[in-house]
Amino acid sequence: MNKPLVIAIDGPSGTGKSSVSKAVAKHLGLSYLDTGAMYRALAWSCVASAIDLDDAESVAQHARTFDLRMGMDPAAPSVGVGDRLIDREIRQDAVTSVVSRVATNLDVRANMKQRQRDLIAEGSAARGGCVAEGRDITTVVAPDAPVRILMTASEEARMSRRSRQLRVAAESTRSQIVDRDRTDSTVSQFTTAADGVVTIDTSHIDFRQSVEAVLQVVKEVTDGDTELSTTAG
Ligand SMILES: Nc1ncnc2c1ncn2[C@@H]1O[C@H](COP(=O)(O)OP(=O)(O)OP(=O)(O)O)[C@@H](O)[C@H]1O
Numbered sequence: 001m002n003k004p005l006v007i008a009i010d011g012p013s014g015t016g017k018s019s020v021s022k023a024v025a026k027h028l029g030l031s032y033l034d035t036g037a038m039y040r041a042l043a044w045s046c047v048a049s050a051i052d053l054d055d056a057e058s059v060a061q062h063a064r065t066f067d068l069r070m071g072m073d074p075a076a077p078s079v080g081v082g083d084r085l086i087d088r089e090i091r092q093d094a095v096t097s098v099v100s101r102v103a104t105n106l107d108v109r110a111n112m113k114q115r116q117r118d119l120i121a122e123g124s125a126a127r128g129g130c131v132a133e134g135r136d137i138t139t140v141v142a143p144d145a146p147v148r149i150l151m152t153a154s155e156e157a158r159m160s161r162r163s164r165q166l167r168v169a170a171e172s173t174r175s176q177i178v179d180r181d182r183t184d185s186t187v188s189q190f191t192t193a194a195d196g197v198v199t200i201d202t203s204h205i206d207f208r209q210s211v212e213a214v215l216q217v218v219k220e221v222t223d224g225d226t227e228l229s230t231t232a233g
């Protein structure tokens, strides 16, 4: 039986992880898991349930019990809590500005790690593999993934991309990009590549070239391992 093609991608905010991972998953016919969206969903759900984000135990208890539903079709990924879809809500400033407070809770991370492993297994069973992206996928969630990539980009490039995406001045994205990464990096190591992880610097390449760079790494791995199969590429 073929081994699932799990592609783990980590990196700081604004390096292009989500958009590139989604495109790679589409191209290869794999599932797609946005693990940052899971932390965002938890932050949204805590706020909606009036849970004090400074109460670490209540937040961790909520992480263990909330009904998180991740849609892993890269053509239409979705995030829901119970029957409510919250894709738009989790991208709003109200969530972005507080998400690190739940993501730096170590009990929350332990719960998310298990949920993410289960989702990667589920997504792989459905489509032969899964592209999972976040901050600790290459190191903690899926350290045995056949393909492990760290996407990096200069602070300047990341701020300028986010400013184009949100149509705001580059400087105003600093807190979302640089400050959030500083807080998040206290619990995960995503600024330098761990052993065996391939670094792709996207500072001076465009979106299409970033997708191609990831597909090239996948090709090199799959060409050298006959038990791994891809449906495309
Ligand atoms: N290589 C690239 N060159 C220019 N723009 C890019 C490149 N890759 C992605 N982008 C654009 O940069 C923006 C941010 O990308 P994306 O949201 O995928 O980053 P991210 O690393 O997932 O960030 P976060 O972790 O904060 O969600 C998007 O609008 C995307 O299209």
Ligand SMILES: Nc1ccn([C@H]2C[C@H](O)[C@@H](COP(=O)(O)O)O2)c(=O)n1
Pocket (backbone or CB within 6 Å): 013, 035, 036, 037, 039, 040, 099, 100, 103, 104, 133, 134, 135, 136, 137, 180, 184, 188
């Ligand atoms: N594996 C992960 C994924 C995400 N996070 C944190 C980092 C961010 O503060 C937040 C949202 O992520 P984003 O949607 O901006 O990529 O979740 C993490 O700690 N570990």
